[in-house]
Amino acid sequence: KAFYLAFKNIEPTGQRYLVGLDISGSMGYTQAIGSPISCREAAAALATVIKRTEPWCEVLGFSNTLINMGLSDTETVSAFVKRTNSQPMQLAHFDAVLNQGARNDAGWILHGGFI
Numbered sequence: 001k002a003f004y005l006a007f008k009n010i011e012p013t014g015q016r017y018l019v020g021l022d023i024s025g026s027m028g029y030t031q032a033i034g035s036p037i038s039c040r041e042a043a044a045a046l047a048t049v050i051k052r053t054e055p056w057c058e059v060l061g062f063s064n065t066l067i068n069m070g071l072s073d074t075e076t077v078s079a080f081v082k083r084t085n086s087q088p089m090q091l092a093h094f095d096a097v098l099n100q101g102a103r104n105d106a107g108w109i110l111h112g113g114f115i
Helices: 002-009 039-053 077-084 095-103
Strands: 016-022 056-062 066-068 106-110
Touching: 002 039, 016 039, 039 056, 039 077, 039 106
Parallel strands: 016 056, 016 106
Antiparallel strands: 056 066
16 A cells, blocks of 8 residues: 555656566566566556556557557556466567657666566
8 A cells, every 4th residue: 555655756757658568478487686576566566656657658568469558547566467467488579669669758668687
């Protein structure tokens, strides 16, 4: 509950954000550096923060294809993690996410090796 209550202290930038989220299977097998949570959980938490605090944010998942994740302003991190956990383990390609960024002001690529 404290995690969500802290969002009111974040000042939105007002920019249009594109978040590219690695949803490949390997994200669940690697821990975020210095943390007991997986890279999948860390990426989902950060995507949730951005989605809930910025007025315009699109979250795309990438693995072998690019899909709109449909992250809502009210979805919990745990529910979102479950939805991102359905992809097979394979090489994630984020070049398609970068190509989507032309209509955005800023973007994030949330990947197991780069969180």
